[in-house]
Amino acid sequence: MKIGFLDIEWVDVLDVLLLAFLLYQIYFLVKGTIASRIFLGYLLVYLLYLVAKAIGLELLTTLLGYFISVGALALIIIFQQEIRRFLLIIGKSTNIANSRFFRRWLGQPVPDEPAVSLKPIVDASKAMSSEFTGGLIVVCKNDDLEKFIETGDRLDAMVSKRLLLSIAGQYSPLRDGAVIISDDRIRAARCILPISENDEMLTSTGFRHRAAIGISEVSDAAAIAISEETGRISLAIDGELFANISSGELEEKLQQYLLEKNRPKKREGGKDAPVA
Structure with missing residues (x-):
């Protein structure tokens, strides 16, 4: 499919949808926390970097480029709790070992009562x-x-x-x-x-x-x-x-x-x- 000068394939649409879903999940994780303000500030700095690069402001582009490259490592440190929670969500959503269907398929007994009284x-x-x-x-x-x-x-x-x-x-x-x-x-x-x-x-x-x-x-x-x-x-x-x-x-x-x-x-x- 071609829209103007853009040649869009179904893979591009899937790429955009997956990126949008990922950004939404990140927003959902940091929503209502101090990390959300830090994340927003980093996005604004990155947006400023893109504008400076497009205009041709070489000095500002170089300075912001150094900041973003170092900032990526800083974000990992700052958002370590959020990253841990994100991985925890993925792990729990894909944890089939405790699912009732998986246990029946392996022939393991499925409890009808909780393990705790x-x-x-x-x-x-x-x-x-x-x-x-x-x-x-x-x-x-x-x-x-x-x-x-x-x-x-x-x-x-x-x-x-x-x-x-x-x-x-x-x-x-x-x-x-x-x-x-x-x-x-x-x-x-x-x-x-x-x-x-x-x-x-x-x-x-x-x-x-x-x-x-x-x-x-x-x-x-x-x-x-x-x-x-x-x-x-x-x-x-x-x-x-x-x-x-x-x-x-x-x-x-x-x-x-x-x-x-x-x-x-x-x-x-x-x-x-x-x-x-």
Whole structure:
């Protein structure tokens, strides 16, 4: 196909569409973060470089050329978290080893129930909500959270309602931070989680809920946050917070998420900080 002096093939159209999709994904990753302003600034500098080169401003073109060549390395350093999240999304979207179809094809058993017993977790969350006891419980799915477990105190105990309530008790030395549960075991308590840096989040959202969103952004774990002020139960999955849900809704959403195959995450990121 020829449009004016341009000879366009279907490969060119595909190239443009793929580039547009890639740029959209990059924008989606950095949207609402400080990295978005840096990315926009770099694009403006590159646009200025193209204009200077087209006009013939050799000195400015040379100077901006050096800046862009060095800036490419600087961008890799600055955007290391975003690059990591982008690769994580690709890895999770193409991870077929945990898909139900792939496991059936290999003859492996497909679980009809989550690997974690949800009843003691839901019951403990309901009791903490009624008593206005703040808490943060992380339920692992497939990702290894060892680096977050190492920040807390290891327990390696069976999941039970009484133990979870004891950890979250007012005078418990383990109440600050998060409880991480994996393979039906309480792996650790008083763990430090990454805080979400999403600027679009409500300013009324506390550190406990930001930490719940943060861990759900950097992993496929689900995080339950119980507000100490209101007693409301919230669930963070894939960077999205389901606020003020009932214990029944909590169990339903947890069971549905833990049994479904991996899905691309919406947004990730955050820096390690203590949980309030």
